[in-house]
Amino acid sequence: MASTVAGERLRPTDEYTVLxxxxxxxxxxxxxxxxxxxxxxxxxxxxVVSVIHKHHTSPFLLFSDDxxxxxxxxxxxxxxxxxxxxxxxAGVPVDDSLLVGSDVARAITTAIGRxxxxxxxxxxxxxxxxxxxxxGTTIDPVVRKAPCxxxxxxxxxxxxxxxxxxxxxxGGAHAELAAEVAGTIAAANDASVTALSLVDPGATERERTxxxxxxxxTADALAGTAPVTTTVREAAAPSAGILExxxxxxxxxxxxxxxxxLTRQIVGTTPRAVGTRADCPVIVASxxxxxxxxxxxxxxxxx
Numbered sequence: 434m435a436s437t438v439a440g441e442r443l444r445p446t447d448e449y450t451v452l453x454x455x456x457x458x459x460x461x462x463x464x465x466x467x468x469x470x471x472x473x474x475x476x477x478x479x480x481v482v483s484v485i486h487k488h489h490t491s492p493f494l495l496f497s498d499d500x501x502x503x504x505x506x507x508x509x510x511x512x513x514x515x516x517x518x519x520x521x522x523a524g525v526p527v528d529d530s531l532l533v534g535s536d537v538a539r540a541i542t543t544a545i546g547r548x549x550x551x552x553x554x555x556x557x558x559x560x561x562x563x564x565x566x567x568x569g570t571t572i573d574p575v576v577r578k579a580p581c582x583x584x585x586x587x588x589x590x591x592x593x594x595x596x597x598x599x600x601x602x603x604g605g606a607h608a609e610l611a612a613e614v615a616g617t618i619a620a621a622n623d624a625s626v627t628a629l630s631l632v633d634p635g636a637t638e639r640e641r642t643x644x645x646x647x648x649x650x651t652a653d654a655l656a657g658t659a660p661v662t663t664t665v666r667e668a669a670a671p672s673a674g675i676l677e678x679x680x681x682x683x684x685x686x687x688x689x690x691x692x693x694x695l696t697r698q699i700v701g702t703t704p705r706a707v708g709t710r711a712d713c714p715v716i717v718a719s720x721x722x723x724x725x726x727x728x729x730x731x732x733x734x735x736x
Contacts (some may be wrong), residue, residue, distance in 0.1 A: 449472065452552070604646075620659050687707065
């Protein structure tokens, strides 16, 4: 089970809470900037966490968590502080915690639950993975099990500025979250949004009508948030169509897709392919069920 430097900090509040998990100094600021945009738009706060991995065969098991934090953090405490300063400098309330756990994904998921976080942000490096792993051995379990919405942001690829955000959509809850995130980031950067839907070259008239409906719904949802352009394009493969469109934008935000319950792949192959091959930053959005969000809201009201 994970613990923290200051365990009392892992307490829920009535504020909208964005948990951002950081692992190295090269990605801490990128992820925290995204967290700041979303927390500020919801009058919320940011909680930065990082995990020291205590492997079950490690001699770390002989030491207390506090000693591990003091002597074996390996600069991770500085990474957390650096990320927290980004939020603080932006005027967003921020807390930070250094966790110790034998299972990194479980440590992050436990922290999400204890904070009753509304949103979690994780970083992803787009190197090739085994076929049974979508984004990574830490990220996949968090996306599956986290009791809140999750954003997975490709790290290492940054934009000097964000002027145009692409939102591919096929409708559904994940796409709705992607649109909300895109609109928030666009508004924070005075950027525009392009809602994109793709159809097969041999698509029926009904399929083309559905595609137009998807982008129109995204535009309606973002009305008053940022300027929105809608477009429907033909593409033989969804990932190829998105990548072609992404070349004209500074950021891509797209919803997760389910590949099948047996594979337990929640994010899906299209977002993975786009994230791996796109030259611009990519954020994949995974929404929890509406029921879980309502339950959390009711729980807060009862406190």
